[in-house]
Amino acid sequence: MKISFLGAAKEVTGSCYLVETEKTKFLVDCGMFQGGEVEDELNYQEFIFDVNDIDFVLLTHAHIDHSGRIPLLYKRGYRKRIYATKATVDLCRYMLPDSGHIQEMESEWKNRKRKRAGKPLREPLYTADEAKDSLSIFYGVDYEEIIEPAQDVRVRFNDAGHMLGSSIIEVWVNEKGKETKIVFSGDLGNKKIPLLKEVTPIKSADYVLCESTYGNRLHEDIGDRAKKLMEIIIKTVKRGGNVIIPSFAVGRTQELLYELHKNRELYKDEIEFLNNVPVYVDSPLATSITNVFTKHPEYWDSEAQEYIKRGDLPLDFPNLHFTHSVEESKALNEIKTPVIIISASGMCEAGRIKHHLKHNLWRPECTILFVGYQAKGTLGRKLLEGEKNVKIFGEDISVKAEIEYIESFSGHADQKGILDWLSQFTDKPRKIFIVHGEDEAQEELADKIENQLGIETLIPSRYDTYNFEEDKLFTAEAEDKVKLSVELTNKIEEMKLRSDKALNKLQELINSKDITKDLSPIVSELNNINESLMKLYRELLD
Template sequence: MSNVPSITFHGAAGAVTGSCFLVECGDEHVLIDCGLFQGSKTEKELNYRPFPFAPAKLNAVILTHAHIDHTGLVPKLVKDGYDGPIFCTAATLDLCTVMLPDSGHIQEMEVEQLNRRNEHRGRKIVTPIYTAMDASSALTQFRSHPMKQWVAVSPAFRFRFWNAGHLLGSASVEIEVGNGTERRRLLFSGDIGPQHKLFQTMPEGPSGLDYLVCESTYGDVDRNDPSEEQRRKLLKDEVQLAARHQNGVLLIPSFAVERTQELLADLASLLDGGAITPCPIIIDSPLATRATEVFSRHARELENGELLLRALRSRQIRFTETAEQSKSIDNLRGFHIVIAASGMCEAGRIRHRLKNWLWRPEATVLLVGYQASGTLGRILEDGASAVRIQGDEIVVRASIRKLDVYSGHADAPELAAWVAARLPVKHAVFLVHGERPAIAGLNARLAAMNPSFAIIEPDLDTTYRLTDTGTISLSAKQELPRLEPIRVGHRDWHNDCQSLIMDLQDRLDKAAGEEQRSVILRKIRRALDETGA
């Protein structure tokens, strides 16, 4: 086999989620991240399909950080035959210890609910991608290492971590790969944090690379991030706006890890300073509860860690654990705030809270993070008048608000500055972890910064040989790519179908009598007959 290293992009290519990069050299194979696909149903179906590589042949897995779109398929990888080490930082290991079993539990619960509906509809029974027990078993293979210390994983590979400033324990991964004179130096950015992150220091990294793989989530956005005081004022304004409804609720879909803890710290500061009227603040997420405990243990490693510890002593803040405690929230009277996972409204207790409140005009939903294309969060953000949750149609009367000042990702100018600090990059920069407009935006910015850059926008499952003179794209295997580029990072037919069904129901409801409804239905039937459907 060739000793020239290669890289294949098995996820986060043309989309934000599903991070998974395979680096090969001869018969040695190392995987960077193994994340869950989120977004449209078409993309999420990739989670159930076999890996496009042989898990048993991997020498090592290296994780950039604990977020599920970077780690969420690790239990499946182990279940499918991988028995080697899984390297990460100590904080990432601690977070994965709570996040991966939670992911397995959510899959078990949601598949159980789906199968009850499938039985009623006469459809096939499905099985979860993995269970909580599978996740716990996979954790025995995790190995933690500190930042900036080289670790040899095989004759052809060694790596070290650099602080990425994105999340507790998050890292960029520097790799040296190759045999003899065919050695290459690569850096995988992971997710890069912004300059003003409450709990994180500025991202770091080496310079003088052969190849750079860089995230581009906000590659076309200049957020002009506010200061700490400005951020809290913006949050205060949102709370006060929502609190005008005395018996209303402010629902905040939030990632359970770091975003929730940042919100807690800021809400507690606003309460302490009298900026907002005291009200119950409920963290309705067992995962967020356990993640907060991890953050508390690592408080000394965090910037402003004492703010979180102080927030946890607030009398207004409480955590739910059991399903009964969660259900009891529905009985609350008076204005209250509920923070619940998941941040894109794709799973977890936030879906129950939305189902209970979206149809009420006294409710406010505050989106505080990135919403991937095709997710329920993005559909709400885009102004849907009705949505479907767990098979039920819910009209949207709640106020949908967005506050994008808690992002864990660097924006376009910050990404460009981070890349500039990594120069020189001898051969190429690969742009990943972004939807196509974001990738195009960062591409243009980097090209303007350095016209000599070779900038590559890889598609899903594409392979590149990392030669000493630049990259060579290889033809995909016959069964690849698993999805055509046009189907990655976009709404799919499932989204369009749900939207059409709800639009049809709306038109029928507004029709002026039985005859007009019959006309609408006859036209639809005629269109179906004409297409042969």
């Protein structure tokens, strides 16, 4: 048996793992790479497997960095089943066509630029209609239900507490009369996420693929979250500004609505003030997803279910408004009194949030409030890191608004949460593969696991393959010529983009004659590219 790490390996997005047994080949997740131009190009690359060889797909949850390339898989010929929880299937019915619509809009905009530059045009990764077609092969299962998608494979989905329907997946593989158990953590939930249940403890595994998004971080005290949210809003409103919240349409938006709605007894004065501030959810997708949440109260925690028993609606209150049309969205920026606007995308890379940032970033009385992880290269990450000028729709925007971040709203477990979950294994895994994280987070988490839990860890790179029989992690296998050729071509294209991007940044600094600017990030990136080229050269010689 082998497992190949095709995404979310030394990176946070693009989750995808290929498992190959004697008889069966299957994927766990098929996610989209998110970030900048380099990540966008990765989405267009050829899969390093033949889609017709894949027997089934297991999907941990609906977030696009885990599900977003499923329509592309379908577009390229895959027609077998995709297994996910019933809530995940319901969420994907809205999220994947929405992703297809974004692909169409982004492609149209980029093609206009390509045409002006005399470059060849490119079709969207997939369309909204192609995404809708892919939904025909989804198959919903219940938590704790054991299924047998192949003769030699059994599977069980468990609540990961990360978002509605999110899963930790247990996989048992029978090979040569021996059973091996692999656990895929998916994205592990933070403690006490509004509406959601806690992360399911798993007691045994031979191998674990464990996420590490916050592997080197501890979240702030979760008990202060609601209070801090209200304080930021009230402070901004009192100085006459808008609160713009880039939020993931799935999960985070619903959690925010819940936090604004509850705690009436504890924060009576604050709630009374907030009741006079209009809250706009400016995302048709978030509106649809909120309806999915109300359809699945069986996934909610006991607190939220108590609200329902009392006849209260946790995701509704008098000053809440949902916008639908583009005209309604545009009209929000004409409102002269302070408002709260919750809009997607959560990393500020696409959608209506970019328009709201364009209209509010330059205003010092406003606040941009982040409540979720921002991947490297995204506009959200740049704002969090303190950039004072950003480009939105090709226009230079000066950043004068206050930038805030409430990390405890994160849907991901922090370092302690991950270690707590791993420590509950009564039968310790032989190895833990650290995935879905940036370098620093992965390395620190790996050290903690080995020192505190005494379990060996491995940090695979993209395209690495672990051979269970040989107990060894390999880079591309030279005997697999087709796979190797595609992989090397993909790597070369990626390095071209990274190099162009770094050199363009360097040229911009030279043109600006800003000698005070720290060049070390650009130099570091160019050194990394050089090292990657040397590694690639050695692979070609081998």
